[in-house]
Amino acid sequence: MHEEIIHTDNTPKEKQNYVMLKLGRTPAYGWPAFKQVAKRAVSGELLVGLWITLKEMVKTLFMGGKHTTMYPFEKMPIAPRYRAIHNMLRLLESGHYRCIGCGLCEKICISNCIAMETRYDENQRKEVSEYTINFGRCIYCGYCAEVCPELAIVHGGRYETASEQRASFSLFDDMLTPIDMLKQQQEFAGFGSVTPNADAAIKKTPLAY
Amino acid sequence: MDALVVGTIIKIVLVLLIVSALAGFGTYIERKVLAFMQRRLGPAHVGPFGLLQIAADGIKLFTKEDIIPQHANKFIFSLAPVITAATAFIALSAVPLFPTFVIPESLPLIGGAIVPSIIADVNIGVLFVLGMMAAGLYGPLLAGMAQANKWGILGSARTAVQFLSYEVVTGLSVLAPIMVVGSLSLLDFNNAQTGGVGSWLIWQQPIAFILFLIAGFAETNRTPFDLLEHEAEIISGYVTEYSGLRWGMFFIGEYANMFTISILAAVIFCGGYGDIGFVPGWLALLLKVTFFFFLMLWVRASWPHIRPDQLMWLCWKVLMPLAVINIVITGIVVMI
Amino acid sequence: MFEQIAFYLFSILTIGLFLVTVFSNNILYAMTSLASGMVLIAGFFFLNGADFLGVVQLIVYVGAVMALYAFGMMFFNVTKTIKENNTSNVTVFVLGVSIALLMVLMFAAPISPEVIFVSAAPEPNATNPEAVGLVLFTKYLVPFEVAAVMLLIAMIGGIILAGKKMDQSLTKTDDENIIQKDIK
Numbered sequence: 001m002h003e004e005i006i007h008t009d010n011t012p013k014e015k016q017n018y019v020m021l022k023l024g025r026t027p028a029y030g031w032p033a034f035k036q037v038a039k040r041a042v043s044g045e046l047l048v049g050l051w052i053t054l055k056e057m058v059k060t061l062f063m064g065g066k067h068t069t070m071y072p073f074e075k076m077p078i079a080p081r082y083r084a085i086h087n088m089l090r091l092l093e094s095g096h097y098r099c100i101g102c103g104l105c106e107k108i109c110i111s112n113c114i115a116m117e118t119r120y121d122e123n124q125r126k127e128v129s130e131y132t133i134n135f136g137r138c139i140y141c142g143y144c145a146e147v148c149p150e151l152a153i154v155h156g157g158r159y160e161t162a163s164e165q166r167a168s169f170s171l172f173d174d175m176l177t178p179i180d181m182l183k184q185q186q187e188f189a190g191f192g193s194v195t196p197n198a199d200a201a202i203k204k205t206p207l208a209y
Numbered sequence: 210m211d212a213l214v215v216g217t218i219i220k221i222v223l224v225l226l227i228v229s230a231l232a233g234f235g236t237y238i239e240r241k242v243l244a245f246m247q248r249r250l251g252p253a254h255v256g257p258f259g260l261l262q263i264a265a266d267g268i269k270l271f272t273k274e275d276i277i278p279q280h281a282n283k284f285i286f287s288l289a290p291v292i293t294a295a296t297a298f299i300a301l302s303a304v305p306l307f308p309t310f311v312i313p314e315s316l317p318l319i320g321g322a323i324v325p326s327i328i329a330d331v332n333i334g335v336l337f338v339l340g341m342m343a344a345g346l347y348g349p350l351l352a353g354m355a356q357a358n359k360w361g362i363l364g365s366a367r368t369a370v371q372f373l374s375y376e377v378v379t380g381l382s383v384l385a386p387i388m389v390v391g392s393l394s395l396l397d398f399n400n401a402q403t404g405g406v407g408s409w410l411i412w413q414q415p416i417a418f419i420l421f422l423i424a425g426f427a428e429t430n431r432t433p434f435d436l437l438e439h440e441a442e443i444i445s446g447y448v449t450e451y452s453g454l455r456w457g458m459f460f461i462g463e464y465a466n467m468f469t470i471s472i473l474a475a476v477i478f479c480g481g482y483g484d485i486g487f488v489p490g491w492l493a494l495l496l497k498v499t500f501f502f503f504l505m506l507w508v509r510a511s512w513p514h515i516r517p518d519q520l521m522w523l524c525w526k527v528l529m530p531l532a533v534i535n536i537v538i539t540g541i542v543v544m545i
Numbered sequence: 546m547f548e549q550i551a552f553y554l555f556s557i558l559t560i561g562l563f564l565v566t567v568f569s570n571n572i573l574y575a576m577t578s579l580a581s582g583m584v585l586i587a588g589f590f591f592l593n594g595a596d597f598l599g600v601v602q603l604i605v606y607v608g609a610v611m612a613l614y615a616f617g618m619m620f621f622n623v624t625k626t627i628k629e630n631n632t633s634n635v636t637v638f639v640l641g642v643s644i645a646l647l648m649v650l651m652f653a654a655p656i657s658p659e660v661i662f663v664s665a666a667p668e669p670n671a672t673n674p675e676a677v678g679l680v681l682f683t684k685y686l687v688p689f690e691v692a693a694v695m696l697l698i699a700m701i702g703g704i705i706l707a708g709k710k711m712d713q714s715l716t717k718t719d720d721e722n723i724i725q726k727d728i729k
Contacts, residue, residue, distance in 0.1 A: 050507060057245045060249075
């Protein structure tokens with residue numbers, strides 16, 4: 001086997017094993033073609049493939065090399081900037097919801113899926129009486145979270161959106177942080193923020209060859 | 210009725226039930242082995258280790274809607290899966306499966322029945338099995354032609370080409386061991402190799418063994434040669450329009466054929482059900498058949514499909530000349 | 546008893562299937578019934594103890610010849626019924642029946658119990674393939690060899706006919722060249 005590891009100027013952070021095979025030109029006809037076929041048939045190149053799969057099987061069975069995440073029971077961590085079903089956040093001190101009913105999110109929504117109604121309460125403050133997001137239309141663009149002056153509407157991590165009713169996730173109370181979970185409420189890192197271990201996870205793409 | 214007839218009927222029922230069940234179990238094993246080779250888990254949730262997945266799939270197949278396309282030829286369309294399953298099981302009737310045994314007299318009704326090792330003990334077992342598998346090509350062929358679907362037609366054209374070509378290789382590759390043993394009976398093959406591992410025909414006929422395996426893969430429509438229903442090229446080939454139980458019968462036929470080829474390879478080349486040291490014969494045969502079955506899955510996980518023209522090239526320009534040369538050399542050696 | 550039941554069953558089925566082959570308007574039915582009739586003929590061989598010939602019938606006629614027919618039929622729309630344009634059904638019927646009768650008279654009339662004899666008696670202890678081989682390679686050696694030479698000639702002819710442009714690769718030729726060649 002003619003193998004050679006290609007060295008490049010900007011060496012990657014972890015060692016990578018991309019290998020270029022020097023196969024030469026494939027002869028099309030005649031004696032050279034026959035010679036190549038005979039050589040490949042006898043040299044046992046096919047057995048290399050069999051050996052690799054067998055090795056993987058042994059690894060999987062006895063050395064814990066499975067790559068499966070048992071999905072409904074365990075979940076992969078998702079990036080903080082992931083945009084799934086919206087959350088409505090509360091003020092940390094008072095526990096009141098942050099939304100001031102300004103209507104910017106309704107205005108900017110490019111798929112017209114946010115609908116809200118507001119009114120003045122007894123203290124002449126604006127109060128949100130109705131707030132729904134039609135998730136059949138929402139494209140999760142994130143404009144509403146970006147435009148919100150109070151950081152009230154943000155994107156959460158709930159990506160399992162199968163339900164029995166269309167309205168399941170879309171009411172204001174469903175999206176609002178439960179009052180007893182106020183301590184665990186997290187700020188949305190926001191549009192364009194990077195994952196915490198982004199530097200470590202960076203890999204060079206195999207464009208060297 | 211005499212004891213042998215009753216025993217034969219019992220044996221037929223046993224083979225039908227066991228092989229049909231094994232076909233289901235084969236799908237489970239296939240999914241598991243492929244999964245492990247790709248570092249996955251395979252079916253894991255239904256029952257212990259996902260074993261009841263077979264039952265779940267069976268229920269699904271039985272209760273699925275049976276769809277027959279509007280312009281299809283309904284009679285032939287429903288006949289084709291039966292042909293595949295039937296020929297696969299008829300081929301199994303000439304293959305030795307378990308040792309002969311007598312049901313004890315104490316049992317009512319069937320007491321004293323002799324259950325034979327082979328259902329139909331024809332003295333040309335090898336040829337009969339190959340002939341039945343050759344007739345099995347009508348299943349995919351008629352299925353593809355009857356369903357009024359382009360992919361089906363392509364699938365059945367490939368069936369005709371592939372099975373016809375590889376029948377030649379199977380026949381020629383088996384011919385050399387037949388010349389060495391001097392008989393067409395599978396029992397004689399078994400008896401010729403009773404002298405331990407050293408007397409196996411695989412050492413005398415390694416080329417014939419490899420050719421037989423390759424052609425067997427092609428005739429059972431297994432992966433490097435599964436052009437009949439190659440998803441990437443022709444959707445599902447001859448099974449494109451099939452659903453439910455009819456589709457399941459194609460599957461059962463394919464797995465029964467896999468078992469037949471495995472048993473043939475074990476009996477013709479690898480000593481059959483002769484004892485190996487302390488391992489009793491029936492267990493040895495079971496282990497060999499299991500190995501060949503595993504080999505089919507292993508190869509499926511490892512090697513890519515080949516193109517139809519490569520398939521024909523391999524058959525007519527490589528395998529057939531090799532088989533003929535092998536026969537000529539064997540003939541000269543046998544004569545001397 | 547089993548043999549007799551099987552014989553009559555096979556006879557009725559074979560005749561019925563071949564009748565379907567002749568009378569059906571649908572290629573698919575005709576082909577399927579012809580192939581299944583061939584399988585049943587193999588059954589007759591098995592009934593008479595000629596296992597080897599039965600299997601050869603299976604492999605050659607069912608597995609190879611009929612499959613080649615089927616391959617030829619890929620180029621038709623097999624699900625359609627064929628409209629035969631017979632000018633006169635009476636003519637076809639009279640001609641067909643009279644030719645069939647003539648053939649039967651020609652080949653079957655000389656056969657009577659006195660003239661039937663075994664021209665080559667099989668070895669008493671030989672197994673099936675051995676008996677066939679002994680007869681084939683002693684008494685009928687010359688016809689066997691002639692048939693072999695004929696098949697060889699047919700094979701070479703087939704290869705020459707089919708392999709005329711085999712060294713040219715269509716995928717490696719430009720489209721224009723192919724079209725120009727076609728025009729020529």
